[in-house]
Amino acid sequence: xxxxxxxxxxxxxxxxRSCRGVANSSNLVSAMLIVSLQFASIASAFVPTxxxxxxxxxxxxxxxxxxxxxxxxxxxxxxKTADGExxxxxxxxxxxxxxxxxGGGLYQVEEQQQQQELQQSSSKLPQVKIMPAPFGNDxxxxxxxxxxxxxxxxxxxxxxxxxxxxxxxxxxxxxxxGVEDLSVQYKAKKAELYYDPLNGEAEPPCFTLxxxxxxxxxxxxxAGMEIAGEVTQRLQEVNPKTYVGxxxxxxxxxxxxxxxxxxxxxxxxxxxxxxxxxENIFNRNLLQNDFLVQDQEIxxxxxxxxxxxxxxxxxxxxxxxxxxxxxxxxxxKPRLTKMWTHLExxxxxxxxxxxxxxxxxxxIDKRLVRDRIITLKKKIDDVQKQRTxxxxxxxxxxxxxxxxxxxxxxxxxxxxxYLTRAGVMAESMLFATLDPTTRxxxxxxxxAHPEFLLTDxxxxxxxxxxxxVAAFRATLEEVEEADVLVHVxxxxxxxxxxxxxxxxxxxxxxxxxxxxxxxxxxxIDLLNEDDAEYLRYEAAFVDNTVVVSALYGDGMEDFMxxxxxxxxxxxxxxxxxLPYSMGQELSIIHDQGVVETIDYxxxxxxILGRVPPPIASRLEKYVVSKDATTTSNNGDKSNGxxxxxxxxxxxxxxx
Ligand SMILES: Nc1nc2c(ncn2[C@@H]2O[C@H](COP(=O)(O)OP(=O)(O)OP(=O)(O)O)[C@@H](O)[C@H]2O)c(=O)[nH]1
Ligand SMILES: [Mg+2]
Numbered sequence: 001x002x003x004x005x006x007x008x009x010x011x012x013x014x015x016x017r018s019c020r021g022v023a024n025s026s027n028l029v030s031a032m033l034i035v036s037l038q039f040a041s042i043a044s045a046f047v048p049t050x051x052x053x054x055x056x057x058x059x060x061x062x063x064x065x066x067x068x069x070x071x072x073x074x075x076x077x078x079x080k081t082a083d084g085e086x087x088x089x090x091x092x093x094x095x096x097x098x099x100x101x102x103g104g105g106l107y108q109v110e111e112q113q114q115q116q117e118l119q120q121s122s123s124k125l126p127q128v129k130i131m132p133a134p135f136g137n138d139x140x141x142x143x144x145x146x147x148x149x150x151x152x153x154x155x156x157x158x159x160x161x162x163x164x165x166x167x168x169x170x171x172x173x174x175x176x177x178g179v180e181d182l183s184v185q186y187k188a189k190k191a192e193l194y195y196d197p198l199n200g201e202a203e204p205p206c207f208t209l210x211x212x213x214x215x216x217x218x219x220x221x222x223a224g225m226e227i228a229g230e231v232t233q234r235l236q237e238v239n240p241k242t243y244v245g246x247x248x249x250x251x252x253x254x255x256x257x258x259x260x261x262x263x264x265x266x267x268x269x270x271x272x273x274x275x276x277x278x279e280n281i282f283n284r285n286l287l288q289n290d291f292l293v294q295d296q297e298i299x300x301x302x303x304x305x306x307x308x309x310x311x312x313x314x315x316x317x318x319x320x321x322x323x324x325x326x327x328x329x330x331x332x333k334p335r336l337t338k339m340w341t342h343l344e345x346x347x348x349x350x351x352x353x354x355x356x357x358x359x360x361x362x363x364i365d366k367r368l369v370r371d372r373i374i375t376l377k378k379k380i381d382d383v384q385k386q387r388t389x390x391x392x393x394x395x396x397x398x399x400x401x402x403x404x405x406x407x408x409x410x411x412x413x414x415x416x417x418y419l420t421r422a423g424v425m426a427e428s429m430l431f432a433t434l435d436p437t438t439r440x441x442x443x444x445x446x447x448a449h450p451e452f453l454l455t456d457x458x459x460x461x462x463x464x465x466x467x468x469v470a471a472f473r474a475t476l477e478e479v480e481e482a483d484v485l486v487h488v489x490x491x492x493x494x495x496x497x498x499x500x501x502x503x504x505x506x507x508x509x510x511x512x513x514x515x516x517x518x519x520x521x522x523x524i525d526l527l528n529e530d531d532a533e534y535l536r537y538e539a540a541f542v543d544n545t546v547v548v549s550a551l552y553g554d555g556m557e558d559f560m561x562x563x564x565x566x567x568x569x570x571x572x573x574x575x576x577x578l579p580y581s582m583g584q585e586l587s588i589i590h591d592q593g594v595v596e597t598i599d600y601x602x603x604x605x606x607i608l609g610r611v612p613p614p615i616a617s618r619l620e621k622y623v624v625s626k627d628a629t630t631t632s633n634n635g636d637k638s639n640g641x642x643x644x645x646x647x648x649x650x651x652x653x654x655x
Pocket of ligand 1: 409
């Protein structure tokens, strides 16, 4: 009986958490349903249209919060910003002033009704603590936390501190735990001794604890959390049960209590077992007879969950979202058992024929996750088919493809934006780009290749979680398709050399290690004059290396020259005799290849030059035999004509 009551308490706790927009990982699937029902009910309390997050400005401009609500219908003449864009109209202010009333006529009546309803609800709002924005110059700018309607529920979803009204009350605080595994360091150092950077296989580098912690701080900041404290440990070998030693677990627990945090982030890929063990330890005071008796649960987030949370926030395209959702479900699948442990045990105690509700719930959860994975894979397959068609189209166009690769935040999108004004989001955050963008680039001046395609891709990171690599396979296919890889490296980062090697290792894993690589040492403007000069001097002796500032454009001409050279290397020499009926092929050769000699003969057009491999194979049957060439060349000479003049066609034209 007591057990039943406990169970009911647990469930009601779960429900009450969900009511605040909480989707606890332990009851993820049911929470998703409850959350959507709750959202629907909150939304319907205002207006029965789609929900959005609207910004509420207090009259004093001191606090800025979000409310989950529906926007009023956009009337004719809605307010516009100076740029002419629709300004999100504040729905109401905390002091009840009439901010946000727009439009007239019918709309105005409707809006006034909404306004009254909203003001009534606002008077019931709890007084909220004003929290500074985690970053950015504008303390009122919480736009970073905006998530769109079809947002993906991640493991951090229950940490958004939203209340029943959907108002975000504070920024999530966390404790960061880092470990230096000395055994791994030792092995890496040993491997490095025998590592031949020129001929050897790409060796993944080993980042030190400090380097890794710097990166984790950036990841946490990008995810929208605040670090309240850090715990680090150097271990001969990691503890297989709890990853860190038991003393460190206790230290972290005390720190969490002191700082009033409910999230602990590990700089590691934790196994489901380790995560479960750690969650049990951290939640020990909250549990009684295995049931949660307090409202708040401490959450253990590992590197994969953190990166997935960032991915979920940054995915823009349908494919990107599907991929993130798939990776999240793959991540959850082995962790499902822990979620319902208390109920599972109950079923075990019941014996045959007395299976408790827990077991069936676990089974349902497992089935739902399995089904979702199958559905997601099917959807991704469909999207991929479309992508393959596009890719084939691009290949058919014959234009060379360059792919921007590199460590996250290295400046890949900035390079693309500089060359094409593509307007790809380039921000000081990790994994700003998830979805690949391809643009046609036209080089200014005289070039054998006036045009090529440039693709921006997702950034890499050290210790790239394995299921993320699989999830981004489709995106990385773009890299596999590329003729040349443009490796952008952020030289202002003290660990840039290790980052470069980490990227090389991932590329080797993808089977792209052999592709021609053009190194772009970026952010040179952030180095001091001497360092910049030294780097430029050193780079001058290294093949396929340029030093640039994608933000200010320094060295971008060198970059274009290097692109041109690497594209030239891609061409294969050909000697052709094309019938006059193939004028179109001739113009393609002019566009995409280099024509060194052209001779208009009676049989057709004789061409000596270099073309991209696909064109060479397409025109294989028009290749001139050696004998024919000799005769022809002799003939040319006997005519006394200089047929070696290079007919460059449009390559000589100023673009
Ligand atoms: N000072 C300076 N900043 C740069 C330069 N290039 C890029 N940045 C900045 O570096 C940050 C990251 O640039 P992005 O272009 O988004 O980098 P990315 O490699 O595309 O990053 P992800 O998409 O997150 O992997 C942005 O804030 C850029 O403004 C540069 O040459 N100099
Ligand atoms: Mg980017």
